Amino acid sequence: MNIDEMFEGVLSGNRRHLAKAITLIESKREEDFKDSLKLLDKLVPYSGNSIRIGITGTPGVGKSTFIESFGLYLISKGYKVAVLAVDPSSQKTGGSILGDKTRMEELSRSDKAFIRPSPSGDTLGGVARKTREAMIACEAAGYDAILVETVGVGQSEVAVADMVDIFTLLLLPNSGDELQGIKRGVMELSDVILVNKAEDDNLEKAKLAKSQIENALMMFSHREDGWNIPVILTSGLKGFGFEDYFNALMNYFDLMKKTGLLVTRRDSQYISWMWSMVDDYIKSKIHNNKDMKNLISECQKNIISKKSSPFSVAEILIDNLKNIFN
Numbered sequence: 001m002n003i004d005e006m007f008e009g010v011l012s013g014n015r016r017h018l019a020k021a022i023t024l025i026e027s028k029r030e031e032d033f034k035d036s037l038k039l040l041d042k043l044v045p046y047s048g049n050s051i052r053i054g055i056t057g058t059p060g061v062g063k064s065t066f067i068e069s070f071g072l073y074l075i076s077k078g079y080k081v082a083v084l085a086v087d088p089s090s091q092k093t094g095g096s097i098l099g100d101k102t103r104m105e106e107l108s109r110s111d112k113a114f115i116r117p118s119p120s121g122d123t124l125g126g127v128a129r130k131t132r133e134a135m136i137a138c139e140a141a142g143y144d145a146i147l148v149e150t151v152g153v154g155q156s157e158v159a160v161a162d163m164v165d166i167f168t169l170l171l172l173p174n175s176g177d178e179l180q181g182i183k184r185g186v187m188e189l190s191d192v193i194l195v196n197k198a199e200d201d202n203l204e205k206a207k208l209a210k211s212q213i214e215n216a217l218m219m220f221s222h223r224e225d226g227w228n229i230p231v232i233l234t235s236g237l238k239g240f241g242f243e244d245y246f247n248a249l250m251n252y253f254d255l256m257k258k259t260g261l262l263v264t265r266r267d268s269q270y271i272s273w274m275w276s277m278v279d280d281y282i283k284s285k286i287h288n289n290k291d292m293k294n295l296i297s298e299c300q301k302n303i304i305s306k307k308s309s310p311f312s313v314a315e316i317l318i319d320n321l322k323n324i325f326n
C-alpha cells in the first residue's frame, strides 16, 4: 500500500488503513522513517478535532475496566473513541503493566472504537512520541475522543500530560489514608480526580477519601487557569459517575476553549514534540555511530575511574558530533 492510498484510507475512517498507518509510524526500520514523516505531514492538517484525555493510576485501580465502559458511554453519546497506551514498563522488561488491551473486548467490538496497545520503544520518549503520532492519525480518521492510558509510575504521567488536553487520575477508595504517599507532582498534573470502585461496600470509604483529597487539594493547588479540580466518585464496573465525569471533561474543555488555553497548550505541546523529536534523532544518531559508541564507552570508563569529570567528557562528545552531522 503506498502512502497516498494509506492517507486516503485513514481520512475515510477505514480502521484497517488506520492500523497499517500506525504500524508504519511505529516502525523502527530506517527506510520506513521517511514514509512515516510524509504520511504524518499529510495527516496533521486533518488532526486536532478531538478531545484528548489522559488517564493514569496505579496497576489494579481499574483503568482498563473504566476505559472500556466509559468508552462505550462516549460512543452512546455519539463519539468515536480511540484508546492508546503509554507503558513505561514495556521497554524495560519486555513485559507490560498495562498488559493486553484485548481485555477491552466489548469496546473493541464496536465499529466506533479503535484500540491500540503500547508500542515497544527503546525509550519512554520513543513510546510517547509514537503515541502522539498515533493520536494524530486517529484524529484524521475521525476519532473525536482520544483516551491515552498510562500507568501511575515514574515519568510516564508527565509524558502523557504533555500530549493531552485533560489529565485524569484514578485513585482507590482507601486512598485518603495514603495521600501522603501519592506523589504531589501527579496530583498537580491532574485536571480531574476519580475515586474509582466507589460502589456498594466501598461507597462510604470512597466518600471519605473524596473529602480528604479535596482538603489536600485546597492546601496545595492554586491553578492559574482558575479551574477547581473536581473529585468524582466512579465505578467502572457499575458505570457509576460517568455523567459527572463527562460533565467535568466538558466544563474544563469549554473553559480551555473560552480562555484560549486549549490553543496555547496545544501549541506549546507541538513545540515540545518538535524538540523531543530532535533530541531522539540526535541521540539515536550518536548511539548508532560505531566510532561514537567506542568513544562513549571510553568516556564512561573515565568518569567511573574518576580520570575525567562528566563536564569535560560531555565536551569531548559534543566536539565529536561534527563527525556525525556533516
Ligand code: GDP
Binding pocket: 057, 058, 059, 060, 061, 062, 063, 064, 065, 066, 196, 197, 198, 199, 234, 235, 236, 237, 238
Ligand atoms: P488496571 O490495572 O488499572 O487497568 O485495572 P483493571 O481494570 O484491570 O482492574 C483491576 C481489578 O479491579 C480487576 O479485577 C477488576 O475486575 C477490578 N475492578 C475494575 N473496576 C472496578 C470497579 O469499578 N469496582 C470494583 N469493585 N472492581 C473493579
